[in-house]
Amino acid sequence: MDLEKFKSCIDACNECATYCDYCAVSCLQEDDVKMMAECVRLDMQCAQICRLAASFMAQNSDYVKEVCRLCAELCRKCEAECRQHEMAHCQQCAEACKRSAEECEAIANA
Template identity: 35%
Template sequence: MKECIDNCLNCFRVCEEAVSRAIESSNINTEHVKLLQACATICMTSAEFMMIESNYHYDTCGLCAKICRACAKDCENGSEAWMQECYEACTKCAYSCEGMSKMGH
């Protein structure tokens, strides 16, 4: 569980930084920013649910994995280094959250 928490917290940090970078960008994509914000929020929520050992963390992890996959796909083809970092963090978080989610079902 610790690895999943760490991956969620890292993904939260990376997505928050990506929001700032995306907003600073000259051609801002509002849908991309919304997805980054949603991803950051669910990552923090999932980490918090695991830290308090809530029985619902399996559910939050399932949703986190889904949103992280969508965010990773959105960042995958970006040419900027921060988009690649976002892709990697989201992919890693999605993988660990999928595993955590399956443990509860």
């Protein structure tokens, strides 16, 4: 068993989870919170699935591909929502989601 083959994807998922959590609480501090509601909702889910994916990869689970496929889907959805908002926390989160999605897609399609 080899952790190395998953290491860059694990790191991308963890980074994405961090920026999603940060984006969620930053959205909640914006003046127009209502406009950010969908972003918060997706951030919460994306952070959770990213941490699960990171853990399943570290455990070399037989379900790594399925989990990464689902994780990539959520990352793409969260990225698309974040792109619509100009705040730095949303733009950073969109970039982190994109990297995580790309890494997860590579694992899912390997």
